[in-house]
Amino acid sequence: MEYTKNFNIRTGRNLTMLVDFYELTMGNGYLHSDMGERIAYFDMFFRRVPDGGGYCIMAGVQQVIEYLSNLKFSEDDIEYLRNKNSFSEEFLNYLKNFKFSCDVWAIPEGNPVFPNEPLVTVKGPAIQAQFVETMILLTINHQTLIATKANRICRAAGNRPVMEFGSRRAQGYDGAIYGARAAVIGGCSSTACTISEEMFGIPAVGTMAHSWIQLFPTEYEAFKAWADVYPDNCVLLIDTYNVLKSGLPNAIKVFNEILLPKGFRPKGIRIDSGDITYLTKKCREILDESGFSDVQIVISNSLDEFIISDVLSQGACIDSLGVGERLITARSEPVFGGVYKLSAIEDPVGNIVPKIKISENEEKITNPGFKNIYRIYDKKDNKAIADLITLRDEELNLNEPIEIFDPVFTWKKKKIKDYYIKELMVKIFDKGIPVYENPSVMDIKKVVEEETSKMWPEVLRFENPHTYYVDLSKKLWDLKQDLLHKYSNTYEEE
Amino acid sequence: MEYTKNFNIRTGRNLTMLVDFYELTMGNGYLHSDMGERIAYFDMFFRRVPDGGGYCIMAGVQQVIEYLSNLKFSEDDIEYLRNKNSFSEEFLNYLKNFKFSCDVWAIPEGNPVFPNEPLVTVKGPAIQAQFVETMILLTINHQTLIATKANRICRAAGNRPVMEFGSRRAQGYDGAIYGARAAVIGGCSSTACTISEEMFGIPAVGTMAHSWIQLFPTEYEAFKAWADVYPDNCVLLIDTYNVLKSGLPNAIKVFNEILLPKGFRPKGIRIDSGDITYLTKKCREILDESGFSDVQIVISNSLDEFIISDVLSQGACIDSLGVGERLITARSEPVFGGVYKLSAIEDPVGNIVPKIKISENEEKITNPGFKNIYRIYDKKDNKAIADLITLRDEELNLNEPIEIFDPVFTWKKKKIKDYYIKELMVKIFDKGIPVYENPSVMDIKKVVEEETSKMWPEVLRFENPHTYYVDLSKKLWDLKQDLLHKYSNTYEEE
Numbered sequence A, B: 001m002e003y004t005k006n007f008n009i010r011t012g013r014n015l016t017m018l019v020d021f022y023e024l025t026m027g028n029g030y031l032h033s034d035m036g037e038r039i040a041y042f043d044m045f046f047r048r049v050p051d052g053g054g055y056c057i058m059a060g061v062q063q064v065i066e067y068l069s070n071l072k073f074s075e076d077d078i079e080y081l082r083n084k085n086s087f088s089e090e091f092l093n094y095l096k097n098f099k100f101s102c103d104v105w106a107i108p109e110g111n112p113v114f115p116n117e118p119l120v121t122v123k124g125p126a127i128q129a130q131f132v133e134t135m136i137l138l139t140i141n142h143q144t145l146i147a148t149k150a151n152r153i154c155r156a157a158g159n160r161p162v163m164e165f166g167s168r169r170a171q172g173y174d175g176a177i178y179g180a181r182a183a184v185i186g187g188c189s190s191t192a193c194t195i196s197e198e199m200f201g202i203p204a205v206g207t208m209a210h211s212w213i214q215l216f217p218t219e220y221e222a223f224k225a226w227a228d229v230y231p232d233n234c235v236l237l238i239d240t241y242n243v244l245k246s247g248l249p250n251a252i253k254v255f256n257e258i259l260l261p262k263g264f265r266p267k268g269i270r271i272d273s274g275d276i277t278y279l280t281k282k283c284r285e286i287l288d289e290s291g292f293s294d295v296q297i298v299i300s301n302s303l304d305e306f307i308i309s310d311v312l313s314q315g316a317c318i319d320s321l322g323v324g325e326r327l328i329t330a331r332s333e334p335v336f337g338g339v340y341k342l343s344a345i346e347d348p349v350g351n352i353v354p355k356i357k358i359s360e361n362e363e364k365i366t367n368p369g370f371k372n373i374y375r376i377y378d379k380k381d382n383k384a385i386a387d388l389i390t391l392r393d394e395e396l397n398l399n400e401p402i403e404i405f406d407p408v409f410t411w412k413k414k415k416i417k418d419y420y421i422k423e424l425m426v427k428i429f430d431k432g433i434p435v436y437e438n439p440s441v442m443d444i445k446k447v448v449e450e451e452t453s454k455m456w457p458e459v460l461r462f463e464n465p466h467t468y469y470v471d472l473s474k475k476l477w478d479l480k481q482d483l484l485h486k487y488s489n490t491y492e493e494e
Helices: A021-033 A060-067 A075-082 A089-096 A125-131 A132-155 A171-185 A192-202 A208-217 A219-229 A243-262 A274-288 A305-313 A440-453 A472-489 B022-030 B061-067 B075-083 B089-096 B126-131 B131-156 B173-186 B195-202 B210-214 B218-229 B242-264 B274-290 B305-313 B440-453 B474-490
Strands: A040-046 A103-106 A122-126 A162-164 A235-237 A268-271 A296-299 A320-323 A339-346 A352-355 A373-377 A384-391 A402-405 A413-416 A419-423 A426-430 A467-472 B037-047 B103-106 B120-125 B162-164 B236-239 B268-271 B296-299 B320-323 B339-346 B352-354 B371-378 B384-391 B400-405 B412-418 B419-423 B426-430 B469-472
Touching: A021 A089, A021 A125, A021 B210, A040 A125, A040 A132, A040 B210, A060 A103, A060 A132, A060 A426, A075 A089, A075 B195, A122 A125, A122 A132, A132 A162, A132 A171, A132 A305, A132 A339, A132 A440, A132 B173, A162 A171, A171 A192, A171 A440, A171 A472, A171 B131, A171 B173, A192 B075, A208 A219, A208 A235, A208 B022, A208 B037, A208 B339, A219 A243, A219 B022, A235 A243, A235 B103, A243 A268, A268 A274, A274 A296, A274 B210, A339 B210, A352 A472, A384 A413, A384 A472, A402 A467, A413 B037, A467 A472, B022 B089, B022 B126, B037 B126, B037 B131, B061 B103, B061 B131, B061 B426, B075 B089, B120 B126, B120 B131, B120 B173, B131 B162, B131 B173, B131 B305, B131 B339, B131 B440, B162 B173, B173 B195, B173 B440, B210 B218, B210 B236, B218 B236, B218 B242, B236 B242, B242 B268, B242 B274, B268 B274, B274 B296, B274 B305, B339 B469, B384 B412, B384 B474, B400 B469
Parallel strands: A162 A320, A235 A268, A268 A296, A296 A320, A384 A467, B162 B320, B236 B268, B268 B296, B296 B320, B384 B469
Antiparallel strands: A040 A122, A040 A339, A103 A122, A103 A426, A339 A352, A373 A384, A373 A419, A402 A413, B037 B120, B037 B339, B103 B120, B103 B426, B339 B352, B371 B384, B371 B419, B400 B412
16 A cells, blocks of 8 residues: 555545556657656646636646645556556656656636646656646646636626535536535635535535425425424525425425524525526515515526526526536536647756747747746736736846737737736745645635736626736747747748 | 545545535434435436437446445544534434445446436435435436447547547546546547556557657657657657648658668557648548558547548548547536436335426426336347336236337327337345446446447437437326326416
8 A cells, every 4th residue: 555655535546647648658758768857848828718708717736736746656557557568667667766856836726817828837857747747737627617617607696605516417526526626716605515625624505405395295394394403594495396386485484483483583595496587586575575584595506607697687686596517517618728838848958948839820839938927917006917928037127117018919019117016826846845835725715806806897707808918028929939930941831 | 544444545535425515414304304214215317318319328337336335434524514513413423323225226337328217216214315316416427428428429430449538628537537437438449548447447548749749859850769669559640840741751751761671560640730631631642652551540639529520521531539628528518417306205114105396397397106117129120119117016018019108198109019128227236235246347338339239220310319219107107197186286387
């Protein structure tokens, strides 16, 4: 059991072998081409915000750190790989003694992030920096997808609490567990996923399903039994038979007969089907008339940001919402297309040689070199103006105005005065040693609230958001142009 | 470490606490309403085939069995639950000594399954049968979704091998790990997900990424290095710079200079971008002219069943395919809407009381009672004619023709002679003891091939497939009508 030492029973398995097989065939190849120890630089970034949104919410860094801290091949893994007949004993020996020694930088969780800026940068021996591709992508892609979707849904819900309810429709166990984590980062107040509270300290909540009602001879008896057991937290699901003719009258009867005499106020009713606008308005009216204006109306049933905006604009009376499958799978756009691309290598004497991936598709051309990112804020209102990607060794002169320019239409320039900057990436591994202290999920959630409040409303809106500026420094832009021209001289159009 | 005994380092964590919180609040409620030990019957089923398809592929039973075999609450879990202040000590004690004692039936993996038939049935004490809802749904929903999507993609690909490549875009680690399992069940020949081969014995494959090419000074040197290391399995990725002007000529040069002199035949080229039809036709032509008609063309890049059908109909020259994000997330429809509904309870003396969930939406009305399912095959050609859902205690007289009828338009009848039947569900737990031996994934894959070959082509097609008959026995139909009429007398339309 060589895993045991670093193995946390709750946070999961050792996932070292969760790797695309080609990372291994390439690793073996690098080793035998004397490239294994060459220092390579990789950037993880994405090209497009899902759902046509204005920004994404960074999430998953803690799990990347856990993964990178626990890289270890077992004897069984080595034996399995040996039997594939693709790898030399020298390479298998390398894996057996694998010791992660890369430097890694990442944008901390909860920050709004934008296309084409590095979210994670890995610098280290080519075998290693290549190997970690699959899990870095998988982790950040998944959690950023869900945090971003949750943020949309919570914005649509206004100040109403949104509960994450989707475990049963998640794509696998981790889809539920880490999906709940990301959903709370993005803005959800709580989750139905119990294990996620144990693991991450995010509140788990829940009351009853239709089966509770059905198991009793009548709805009234089911409500009565519930009120007896949970007088202090009584939320009744009222749509098993008929909301207005049966569920609500029975609920009110039980509130009056059981709760009030015992000195408890009822907490709420939940509706999980039917016409939300009509039913919630009617229920609100009847509850208010019956002396229960403090009783909350909770809704669920295939909600997402579009339906929530719609029913609220129709005047639906909603106090809180449960959102399930459309959040936990990001149903409207379930793929977050983060990529992991080589940006530089060091030559044998340690000089950085920037690399570019060219493409007919201009969008797919990468930003070369070892880079840094600064977020530039306006001093007078703290709003974020732009992100500026520079080369690592550039120094910004903060006493002078910064001139940014559009990387395509370079005559579109903007001179920024009275600004302050924040370096976006933090170092999370130094020569293989974790050096970053993960904040709690509830603290990351606060970062989201704080940092999105610094975004212009034009960037935050759902429809046709303003494209936030992500610009390159002059030095980086020049380098990129040089490389592009170099390649265009070598290769012609298809 | 009380988990250790039943804990498999590779198949995962103890997932007992992966449960919707309301299963616990209901459990506590059942206990205190004297309903905890009442025998309840729950069915898991779905209502609609994703993507408008004709059938789904059942998957995930092995993981349901692993989960149910390992139900166990740790001291930490109990302490965590105690701190929620929602549960009595009596209930916490019940959980501490939790011993799964239900009977469970399921349709074995690999079988085509249809809307409204039970995929899983659980019979047991209400607390337990309720508790397992979340994980049964999560497991079957996920794997059935991916197996079904993979089956569509592989049908579109004809006899060409399809490799599952999606780990990096999966929704969480299990999305990748079990998604690969389900993809191979559905028809994929292999996966890029290494750990899935270790866990399930499904072949893991892979060659090189663009970064391999970029790390070398030139594409030619990168290809040459690869051919040196992997002369016997040389598949070159030729689209890093320009497929026809650079990638293919460099590949052919390396084939001729390195592989042939050493006595090796090259295996293939891979194209991951650009116009698939145009490029594969051109590459095929050039490869054939160059004496490499045995070299295979592998394609990837955001493929799904629609794109594959399209490029093949245009005459694209493709030998095998890598399919990633659109398979591993079932992007076209990423939610499999399986539900878990109460179908009966036993009264205190053990009589079965059937239960129905009514709904304004006719589709959402459930089938009551403790049931069984038979698949009826035509004796002359072995084609499946219909599934018949009966009550458990009904006996079919196999010496007589079976009359089936449409459950809505009951005058639509069909008398079936010369048939044979298969009972679809098998018992997987007997009083909490696992009693089913899981086949290997590769054997489940064969079930898919065999059983889909027994489906009419009209059911298999993509566009407007014929709706396969899933009918109710007369006795079950009568029971359902009785319950519906009983409710319609009690409750009026909203």
